[in-house]
Amino acid sequence: MSRLRRTKARADITVLDRVRSDGDYYVVLMAGAESNCNIQSMCGAASDYTLIWIRLDRNLRLKDKQAVVVEDCRSGISITDPPRKEDQEPKLRLVRGKLTVVYGNDSDPEKGITTRLVYDRKAPDQGFRTSTLTHVPGTISSAWLSFKMLADA
Secondary structure, eight states, X not given: OOOOOOOOOOEEEEEEEEEEETTEEEEEEEEEEESOSOTTSTTTTOEEEEEEEEEEOTTOXXXXXXXXXXXXXXXXXXXXXXXXXXXXOOOOOOBTTEEEEEEEEOSOTTTSEEEEEEEETTSGXXXXXXXXXXXXXXXXXXXXXXXXXXXXX
16 A cells, blocks of 8 residues: 655745835735646646735735736646746746736637736835736636636725
């Protein structure tokens, strides 16, 4: 009888920005985790990434938050800009005070959508602003549903 060996899943959190404005604190994070704990199945070697925007008051109490999945192997969502090699982790950073990420359904771009996310450290209270770049009517992808849920929130 063989024994299964358990390992701890890897999770990474990177601070992309932190700023204080009008008495509130704003933090932008990128959280990454293994896509599938079974490395021999679909997406087993992949990582998924979520961008997180947090607004805290002067006492560091949570006032508001946003989370956007920008890379999810099982849903076919991946970052397309900034570009990178397939096996490379995303290297997101602010350029001239702005974080800009383009992501979408890479498994079938004809049927999915592409979304641009922008965060501006000069206006951190606006959080993540997203806009749909392409969408084929009559199709619904998980990225579009995530976008729709954020827009309706």
